Amino acid sequence: MRSEEPSTSSRGFGTLDVLVTDDDEHMRELIADTVLSYGHRCRVAVDGLHALRLLAERPADLVVSDWDMPNMDGSELCRRIRSAGDDAPYTYFILLTAFGDRAHLLAGMAAGADDYQRKPVNVHELEARLVSAARVVELHRRLETRTAKLRVDSTRNFAASRTDALTGVGNRMHLDEEIATLLGRAKRYGATCSLALCDIDLFKAYNDCFGHVKGDLALRSVAESMRANLRAADALFRYGGEEFVVLLFEQPLAEAERAMDRMRLQIARLSIRSADGSPVTMSIGVAELDVAEDRTAESWIARADLALYEAKARGRNRVISSAPPRM
Ligand SMILES: [Mg+2]
Structure with missing residues (x-):
């Protein structure tokens, strides 16, 4: 596996921390290579449980996960990630489903997936999805920064609204x-x-x-x-x-x-x-x-x-x- 870690991706979007999860080794390699060719960082997991262990070490911006895997499937992995709560940083989730598997696709989206990718994976389609994932992740990052700033401002305003401006004692x-x-x-x-x-x-x-x-x-x-x-x-x-x-x-x-x-x-x-x-x-x-x-x-x-x-x-x-x- 290549392990280049540039600071910005080759197409101008921010670098994503990506986790690819698939029990098929060939598929893992193919997707990971595409992710890396875009300048993103990439880790790989063999099933949902393995993915959760890696995410506990460090969260990912984007998870690209197969549906059908031993131990824990893609929809359960997605559900676990979504249950982390509102304070956790947002993880964009792309679910891989077999061509024509409409039932699994809908179940996956209901479990909280943001997007899906048909198998066998078309590399050009996957590239397009990475671009849109990077855009959404960037938006979430900006939103998180702004929310944190608002929280600080609101604490300051709370203290200021209870302080006498001239003497600094309570008002x-x-x-x-x-x-x-x-x-x-x-x-x-x-x-x-x-x-x-x-x-x-x-x-x-x-x-x-x-x-x-x-x-x-x-x-x-x-x-x-x-x-x-x-x-x-x-x-x-x-x-x-x-x-x-x-x-x-x-x-x-x-x-x-x-x-x-x-x-x-x-x-x-x-x-x-x-x-x-x-x-x-x-x-x-x-x-x-x-x-x-x-x-x-x-x-x-x-x-x-x-x-x-x-x-x-x-x-x-x-x-x-x-x-x-x-x-
Ligand atoms: Mg599979």
């Missing part, structure tokens, strides 16, 4: 999904989680004084500092404008309050100065999830918001915890 949509998942789980199994609503103090004045470009830079620095001071298990989101939400999973109110106070201190230590030279600070309201009371995200966030309001009223730059709803 409102991501927060809503996270809370909905948490509430669903909490109803069934219970859950401990605290939510902190964090608002940069007097940020409107900061923007008015320094402009929105510097305002955006300040927002980024604050978000960065917050993220750096949270546990890996906590989740940070931009809620809107200069407001952020922290979800502190498995953290009861008192622990969450301490964690948020540490975070608040770090922000006051950043070198972001207000118009009057004083450091930019943050007010924070914290509420622990009450599984019985908080049927919706809104009621939980509303309690954190009330606590935040109180923090502002008491002079800002502080953490206030919401009283449990049933007290």
